Amino acid sequence: MGKENLKGEIKGALDNGILQGALTRFANDYLGSRARAYEGRDFEALRQEIADRKSASAKRMLELAQQFKKNAEARGAKVFIAKNAEEAKKYILDVALANNVKMVIKSKSMASEEIHLNKYLEANGITAAETDLGEWIIQLAGQRPSHMVMPAIHLTRDQVADIFSKEINERLTNDIPRLVKVARKELREKFLSAGMGISGANAAVAETGTIAIVTNEGNARLTTTLPPVHVALVGMEKLVEKLSDVNAILECLPRSATGQQLTSYVTMITGPTPANLPDGTIGTKEMHIVLMDNGRTTMKDDPVFSNALQCIRCASCLNVCPVFQLLGGHVYGDVYTGGIGTILTAFFNEFDTAGELQNLCIGCGRCKQVCPGKVDIPGLIQELRNRYVAKKGMPAGQKLLLNSVLPNRKLFHSLLKVGSKAQKPFVSDRKIRHLPLFLAGFTEGRSLPSLADKPFRDQLGTLPKPKKVKAKVGFFGGCLVDFVYPNLGKSAAKILKHMDMELVYPLEQACCGVPAGHLGANDAFANMAKQNIAAFEKAGVDHIVTVCPTCTNALLNEYVKLLANDPQWAQRAKDFAAKVEDFSHFVATRTDNGKTLGLKVKGTDTVTYHDSCHLKRGLNVFDEPRALIQEAGLNLKEMQWSDRCCGFGGSYTVQYPEISQPILDAKLADIQQTGANIVAMDCPGCLMQIDGGLDKKGCHAKAKHTVELIAERLPD
Numbered sequence: 001m002g003k004e005n006l007k008g009e010i011k012g013a014l015d016n017g018i019l020q021g022a023l024t025r026f027a028n029d030y031l032g033s034r035a036r037a038y039e040g041r042d043f044e045a046l047r048q049e050i051a052d053r054k055s056a057s058a059k060r061m062l063e064l065a066q067q068f069k070k071n072a073e074a075r076g077a078k079v080f081i082a083k084n085a086e087e088a089k090k091y092i093l094d095v096a097l098a099n100n101v102k103m104v105i106k107s108k109s110m111a112s113e114e115i116h117l118n119k120y121l122e123a124n125g126i127t128a129a130e131t132d133l134g135e136w137i138i139q140l141a142g143q144r145p146s147h148m149v150m151p152a153i154h155l156t157r158d159q160v161a162d163i164f165s166k167e168i169n170e171r172l173t174n175d176i177p178r179l180v181k182v183a184r185k186e187l188r189e190k191f192l193s194a195g196m197g198i199s200g201a202n203a204a205v206a207e208t209g210t211i212a213i214v215t216n217e218g219n220a221r222l223t224t225t226l227p228p229v230h231v232a233l234v235g236m237e238k239l240v241e242k243l244s245d246v247n248a249i250l251e252c253l254p255r256s257a258t259g260q261q262l263t264s265y266v267t268m269i270t271g272p273t274p275a276n277l278p279d280g281t282i283g284t285k286e287m288h289i290v291l292m293d294n295g296r297t298t299m300k301d302d303p304v305f306s307n308a309l310q311c312i313r314c315a316s317c318l319n320v321c322p323v324f325q326l327l328g329g330h331v332y333g334d335v336y337t338g339g340i341g342t343i344l345t346a347f348f349n350e351f352d353t354a355g356e357l358q359n360l361c362i363g364c365g366r367c368k369q370v371c372p373g374k375v376d377i378p379g380l381i382q383e384l385r386n387r388y389v390a391k392k393g394m395p396a397g398q399k400l401l402l403n404s405v406l407p408n409r410k411l412f413h414s415l416l417k418v419g420s421k422a423q424k425p426f427v428s429d430r431k432i433r434h435l436p437l438f439l440a441g442f443t444e445g446r447s448l449p450s451l452a453d454k455p456f457r458d459q460l461g462t463l464p465k466p467k468k469v470k471a472k473v474g475f476f477g478g479c480l481v482d483f484v485y486p487n488l489g490k491s492a493a494k495i496l497k498h499m500d501m502e503l504v505y506p507l508e509q510a511c512c513g514v515p516a517g518h519l520g521a522n523d524a525f526a527n528m529a530k531q532n533i534a535a536f537e538k539a540g541v542d543h544i545v546t547v548c549p550t551c552t553n554a555l556l557n558e559y560v561k562l563l564a565n566d567p568q569w570a571q572r573a574k575d576f577a578a579k580v581e582d583f584s585h586f587v588a589t590r591t592d593n594g595k596t597l598g599l600k601v602k603g604t605d606t607v608t609y610h611d612s613c614h615l616k617r618g619l620n621v622f623d624e625p626r627a628l629i630q631e632a633g634l635n636l637k638e639m640q641w642s643d644r645c646c647g648f649g650g651s652y653t654v655q656y657p658e659i660s661q662p663i664l665d666a667k668l669a670d671i672q673q674t675g676a677n678i679v680a681m682d683c684p685g686c687l688m689q690i691d692g693g694l695d696k697k698g699c700h701a702k703a704k705h706t707v708e709l710i711a712e713r714l715p716d
């Protein structure tokens, strides 16, 4: 999908207030239900077990397919291994034709959506009737599913009432029990008259030839038992080695999908069961299992994307995704939606179909945190982006910026000096509240901070120095601290002085490289990594700190991965990373959570704390800044969803301001609800976004970096 089309789809979704209301309500309720459903369960242990077992099975996918075939056929089923969608569809059609089937009933199956099976059967004269309530609703509405587990989540009960009214030619109200009754009556007739049932499966067990189906409505039991023929269409990623592999999946699937401890029905089928035959007698039914590849073995053989085969299709990644919560699933343009959908689409449909879609991900990492299969969704989306850029190339302007401007601090410095002068007519009180002409959009929902009159690197001579130096601490500024928020660097120097440590700022340091990496330009990212490693090696520092978690994450984790295969740099990257730490963590762990700093309690400020995505989920730091804030005598009042993204995402605010803005608005509402007069955070990017939003809305709360709050309360 091209960017223009996608922008059109986004606008349609954003203009649909009903959709967003439904998604937000569900998302908020879901978080509570999910947390309750996992109470007393060790989620980390469970997901590790799923990840280990699914990954071991995926590695043996083809071997397990043969073992499954042998064991299922020994129990009387027929198993067909389909290489692609065409083979799968043709096999199912042939089974239907051979049995003179006029109508099939279906229980929920994303694999059948993936290959557009209904359309194919209808084109060949066979009616396909969905029996899962959500699937039936969207089938009647002529739509695609918008969510893997709740396909009609985008529709309200009023809309469903309209759809059902048309179907039965009777005006219905939005009374849910009545609507369910209508569905039951209409579907029951189809169950009784269909010649074939088609189901999916949540797992296929190689050692027994068993398929496991997890549902809430019982329709899968009717689909698989009533008609004389049953076809199960199963993606090969569902293969597991042993029956015991299914346990952890059954523990997590309902909890992660809908926040239930248990679904209503778990059906295990091993071979054909007795059935009502067309002549009225009871005999043995015909059972076919189609194991479908359609891109799964390509995924298995991919050293990076094989991770996606650990997915159990619970859709919790969609439920927590700030972008999905805002746009729903239809903008993704294919049957698989959200972040994981973008990855599946690239492999099961067309690589290029996922082209622009990967840019929808803001990289907040919330999906990765809740995924029971331990799928690194943001990491895989980044890899998609890298491959897309490698295939299609990058615009010349972007290339110039990443290869020549960002790594060259002198040039960058001079350009920003020019910018600092040019911005003057638009600046008041260090804020740019309106920009003219085509730039107006940048200041629509938030003010921008002005560029600093004097970058941090030009103020090094004024930094406080300790009398005795216990350690030399290298400070990595990053672009925002150096050129927009030099006060954060000065505050860090002040705190370090109180710890008898000296802040050392190597001037050769460049941008951390994340903007390049984010755009898929890994060569430029690696060059900046080398430049920064060399700069800090030369400075001979004991520690390296930053006040930006995105930079910390790059310095600590990304450089090691980027340079792992470079014999000259791999070890240097590891040695460098071993010294890197987030600033709040560094201070809290060396000052007994701030106690030895002797902080002064000033006033009666109430602070609420915003957890930056890359700090909490990337670096697992969230207690330390809170401890420092409380030690400084500030009254901490937690906001709802403190770790929900603020919508910044670096260049995301420029690429998709229409998405970034409502995400920011939700964050501002959470902040205001606390009544706090300060919102603290540990990321200059979040600071820019939240401070700008508060300013634009005229809110009384002020945004501050924790480093400023602590430095302001140091004894003289």
Ligand code: SF4
Pocket (backbone or CB within 6 Å): 256, 310, 311, 312, 313, 314, 315, 316, 317, 318, 340, 367, 370, 371, 372, 373, 374, 375, 377
């Ligand atoms: S990627 Fe993870 S969270 Fe998303 S559907 Fe798959 S298992 Fe669930």
Ligand code: SF4
Pocket (backbone or CB within 6 Å): 317, 320, 321, 322, 323, 324, 338, 339, 340, 360, 361, 362, 363, 364, 365, 366, 367, 368, 377, 378
């Ligand atoms: S990283 Fe965040 S924005 Fe991206 S898919 Fe995951 S939850 Fe959605």
